[in-house]
Amino acid sequence: MLINALLLALREIRRNLLRSFLTVLGIVIGVAAVITMVTLGNGATQMVSDQISSLGSNLLVLRPGQRMGPGRDTAGSPNFKKSDLEAIRTQVNGLEVVAPVAGSSATLVAGNNNWSATINGTTNDYLFAGNWKIGAGREFQDDEERAGKAVCIIGATVRRELFGSRNPLGDEIRVKTFSCQVVGLLAAKGQGAMGMDQDDIVLMPLATVQRRLTGNPDVPTALISLKDNAEPAAVMAQIRSLLRERRKLAENEADNFTVMDTKQIAETLSGTIRTMTGLLGAVAAVSLLVGGIGIMNIMLVSVTERTREIGIRLAIGALEHEVLLQFLIEAVVLSAFGGLVGMVLAFVACFGLSSLLGMPFLFNPGINLLAFGFSAAIGVIFGFVPARRAAQLDPIVALRHE
């Protein structure tokens, strides 16, 4: 009898093909949206962790304040002094390099071209910590670092925007009020975490940036590279107690700085992306619900429209639950079909968007199954009221219905 009801439902759907398709469009979009959001979110998370772990597991990042991202408490969290970093370098065991980073955004001009980029004031240690290779030219020289000379090493993107394919070595770039000479070119790294361009970077000696751009002798960030055999947790604990002592924090005071290893950064970023994925998925789920209401609406219309047909079925001996089942199965078949189409659509969309955004495409069977099951459940839930209404019709009244 279940097979009969299924046949009846399929026949009815086939008879109203266009309307059936329009009815399930809501479910199709809902399912496709949920799956796409979650799949892309997973891909983004994966990409971020991949990229951060590609930096190496032996990298620590030192920042003032307790939180990453916007809303960071800066008032009670002063930047680091040069002597702080010097103390870390000399007093903590197991460190390879400590690279200070003082960033500043500025517009760069070369010839007729200009380009906005982040300028990182740092030392040659930055190249080691960030795993950068010099593609052409050279590193900073000691006297350049010490004296804060106007020299810079540029990334591949900056070079392309300012110089095209021309060799920039030895050329001048104008930054605000001064000109600086390009002495080196970084080997391209490609897109980084969260889609940002890693090659859109300009390095200058720390002293140059401090003196000419920020006007501030402190250092907001430091990259600390560990020796291969060093234990990150132990090193972090050492750095923490050293800084607490140097910053004269009392026992009951919280840290006003953060030391994170790359794993933690990956986790923090992944957590953020996961939250976003959840939010977007929830919004998409609402559209799934709206799709369900669409199905209920059409099923109610269908019951009214087919009142006479229901009357005929009842008159020739259809039982109440058979009519109920027919309409319920019709709703479930509709919504499950919509779910299937949505899954296919999501697969195509995820595949296309992943390659477009340069993210890994992670097919997630769990979310596909969940979305499909949810769409079928929506058929049951939103199909029940119309189906019961159909089943409880009085055959005499139904037959007289025009």
Next chain:
Amino acid sequence: MNAPAASDALIELRGITKTYGQGPAAFQALRGIDLSIAAGEFVAVMGPSGSGKSTVMNIVGCLDTPTTGEYLFRGIHVEKLQRNQRALLRRHSLGFVFQGFNLLARTSAQENVELPLLYRGEEAAARHAAARAALAQVGLAGWESHTPAELSGGQQQRVAIARAIVTRPLVLLADEPTGNLDSRRGHEIMDLLVQLNREQGITVVMVTHEADMAAYASRCVHFVDGLVDIDESRAQRPAGVSRQEGPTC
């Protein structure tokens, strides 16, 4: 003649009343009907509109229940049955033909005729064969794949009759089967009903307000104001003779 309640009657109504509505707005459509129909009869139910003939048909067809009184179908008290039990009775023992044909739109004649078999859970092969046979019986061999919209009124009513007889019912209930047809098609349908009645022994109960259609019946029951006014049996006229100026009730 008022036939006494025979115990071997196929259909037996005893003191049936039917009241619609309640209180001062109540309307008594049937005011005590006693009627007994034996297997193999061809009964025409006549009467002016509002006389209760359709109400009686609905009750006989197990679509409706009487307010008071007893309805025995093959000895079963239909008035005591639940909705689904009455549906099963309709499924297995009754066939319906309506004035407005009531075929499923955009559905082939074949599928329309198969519908009752679908609910009886018959195998696909048996369904197809039985539906084809029933369509052939009503003279529509070769029209299986046509939808109602592609058929004339007379042909649609034949499909409806095929649908009603495909389950080999004991009783065929026809509610103004010729009401939507011109006179010639009407007589063709009546000939078909007479043929089914004679050759297959299907009991036919038909509501009509046309005297020349009622003339095909072997018995004519006339309703007035919710009561049986005249109930007369007579020699059934031979099938195939149309437009006979015969006695009507």
